């Protein structure tokens with residue numbers, strides 16, 4: 001059916017490439033392009049020989065002109081951006097210049113400010129509409145599947161959803177004293193930032209990790225959860241009818257938090273450049289260089305993730321509670337695609353989102369968040385491509 005240009009060759013990209021190859025009726029041809037060509041070639045070597053044809057290319061996605069040249073050469077129908085959030089705008093500019101659809105999994109963040117907001121990407125709405133191309137923002141798990149779950153709950157079960165609690169639990173153990181499950185720089189920027197949630201239409205800001213609860217997750221058990229700021233709060237607040245409160249919670253072990261605190265206290269998580277032996281370095285980027293590569297955690301990580309949303313609202317005048325979640329096993333993911341579950345739960349929805357646009361199911365000129373589309377075909381695809389969902393109408397609530 002079509003051709004996809006995949007930008008990035010890290011943990012998430014590896015899963016996207018596997019999943020595109022499993023869906024070769026839609027992805028007839030892919031090009032894996034990233035900063036380090038050898039990583040693209042390694043992915044190609046692992047997967048070529050099937051029905052999806054694979055090419056590779058070197059590209060610095062910070063440079064729109066390089067991206068435009070690559071797009072003109074490969075002529076994809078869609079670009080799947082699984083590089084870093086810093087590259088979102090240069091890649092969107094290249095898609096605009098060449099008239100190609102766009103999908104990503106994380107919203108734009110300037111390198112020098114640890115703050116993620118949709119305003120930069122939403123500013124492209126009119127340009128994409130006029131160009132007749134689609135940008136699908138945030139097609140990972142969270143954001144991504146959490147938005148699809150919200151649209152599904154709204155469409156099938158509620159007249160109004162009043163509260164959403166997004167719960168992201170990782171009970172995986174990789175055996176290292178400290179490592180992050182996706183890009184360490186992006187992960188640590190997210191966790192050390194101030195928390196926030198939406199209450200009665202207003203943002204409420206908290207100190208980093210200030211609010212803690214304990215939650216008993218299906219198939220995982222009791223975990224400490226901490227309230228974080230997260231990008232889908234911003235779009236769900238606009239797109240879900242009647243919403244009064246949205247919060248995002250993530251599990252962290254005491255061991256992870258103790259290491260992070262020490263690193264923070266000694267200045268290793270700073271994003272401000274310092275002089276080191278005549279060279280400017282960013283402490284957090286140096287820390288990333290010495291931490292285990294998330295793409296290497298696959299064979300070591302044991303345990304499960306559970307990510308989902310608890311919805312509270314009304315149907316026919318009566319209160320209703322509904323919990324939708326997915327449980328994913330790190331080792332099963334590794335056996336299937338050679339990655340741990342965090343990369344897997346992001347890469348599968350990225351491929352599905354791209355296939356929704358490519359097959360025309362979600363083709364609509366403009367820039368959209370995932371919950372703005374019909375959730376049903378995406379929910380079916382989650383069951384078919386390795387992220388089956390489960391539901392409960394009497395879940396434990398977060399107080």
Ligand SMILES: NC(=O)c1ccc[n+]([C@@H]2O[C@H](COP(=O)([O-])OP(=O)(O)OC[C@H]3O[C@@H](n4cnc5c(N)ncnc54)[C@H](OP(=O)(O)O)[C@@H]3O)[C@@H](O)[C@H]2O)c1
Nearest residue numbers: 008009010011012035036061083106140141142143182183
């Ligand atoms: N929505 C979700 O649920 C979710 C969850 C997890 C992650 N994510 C997002 O997924 C994305 C990928 O995460 P990951 O864990 O796969 O990260 P990763 O392992 O660090 O991979 C990032 C890849 O992007 C490449 N890259 C970085 N800068 C580039 C540039 N200027 N030009 C070309 N390529 C560049 C890197 O190249 P090198 O190999 O040369 O460094 C690397 O291959 C991130 O945006 C992350 O925020 C989303």
